[in-house]
Amino acid sequence: MTRSLTIYEVAEAAGVSIATVSNTLNRPARVAADTRQRVLAVIDKLGFVPHQIAAHRARTALDRIGVIAPFTSYPSFGVRLEGVLRALGESGREVLVFDHESAARTPSPLLSALPLSGRLDGLIIMGVPVDQDLAERLLQRELSTVLIDSHHPLFTNVIVNDERGGYLAGRHLVDKGIERFLYVSEGQISTDYISQGQRRTAGFMRAIVDAGFPRDAVKRLTASSDPDGGRAAARTLLAKSGPPLGILAHHDLIAAGLVSGLRASGASVPGDFSVVGYDGGPLAETFGLTTVRQPLEQSGFLGAQQLVQHMQDPTQPTQQIFVAVELVEGDTT
Structure with missing residues (x-):
């Protein structure tokens, strides 16, 4: 039986305190960028998963899809999430939803670490710019990833014009x-x-x-x-x-x-x-x-479809999918 790693071993390998490891995972803005990247690289290399999350993972056989977006900042991302859930339908996949602060209102807007969630089988990032180091780690981990209302050249993007x-x-x-x-x-x-x-x-x-x-x-x-x-x-x-x-x-x-x-x-x-x-x-x-x-719900639906296709065939090329907007005249102009 494979022994689970502890946070102490991660801290020792990264040359930092256990508090720094905890902050890197839970409060990354408190950790200097170079230190944060070093800790995340060690976590990825060792495959560290907190005990309680590993136990939950062992009890479930479902694919886990993570969805990250500024849900509490902008209601529009809740509508996009409806499209994601509709696309996944009865697939039996477990969807984990993570809130992220508004990129516009923070001096450190780039997503540089994943939430403390254990292993994910797929990831959808909506409306949050992605740090280059994280993008490269996602590729190294072979984690299927799709961006919606965001852009990075390494991934398939569903983009509103x-x-x-x-x-x-x-x-x-x-x-x-x-x-x-x-x-x-x-x-x-x-x-x-x-x-x-x-x-x-x-x-x-x-x-x-x-x-x-x-x-x-x-x-x-x-x-x-x-x-x-x-x-x-x-x-x-x-x-x-x-x-x-x-x-x-x-x-x-x-x-x-x-x-x-x-x-x-x-x-x-x-x-x-x-x-x-x-x-x-x-x-x-x-x-x-x-x-x-x-087309909020449609963009979520398309993004989830693209993710499932990539999970089924990781060799497929990335795409830039633009969705159209339209002006609807009301009585305020």
Whole structure:
């Protein structure tokens, strides 16, 4: 019978304390990057699995699929998860869901370690940029991995065409006769990756410039990523005067807060302000938002399908799968 490794042996092999090993697995932001990579390399080399997780694994014969995403930061990833679960259906696979903080709101946005979960047979990473060292370790471990709403050249990626979405929103506002433009989002702390917001902003800006406006016709405003953030942004905008303003919100939660705050203060939407959200779904329908609809569930479904195919045939080449967006006009523009 093979003896299980202990955390003490991992610490000794890596030349660190057991606290450092524990933090690497559970609180990686507390560990220096070079130390973290050394510990993770030892864990991968030794095949260390905590005792309680190894025991659970021994009791189950199911393939284990891990799904990592900023679920509590953005409701859209819950919809993508529905697509993942629908694709897996009655396959008998065990799905483990892990929350990850918003990449936009942390100075260390790259996913550099897997959650403390024991052995996985497949992995789906949604909306989180992947550190190069982790990508190479995943390949070395031969762990089938698919990215959704994220990108890395070593893996199959299911990508929403966010630049196209931003362009559609900008073109729509131009066609409505708007001459001043604003992009409202939570902002981005780190420049270590290209975010969805950057791609949307690039498309939005391109549509405005293509219409003959100068780049400085597009302003930016930072707001928290929820309806309260949208209402706070509305108060900021109401304190200023000017011609009608066309707004693209990073997602529908912010857009809903904007519309609510503006209308509650007597501003006309559309009229004084035209607001476009992003995502689509029940919230946009309830508020009558003009929005850029993403195929959220479809992207999760496609990603899970690609993962199962790769698990069945790891030799298949990686793919870049783009899913289209569409502008759905409501009564806010």
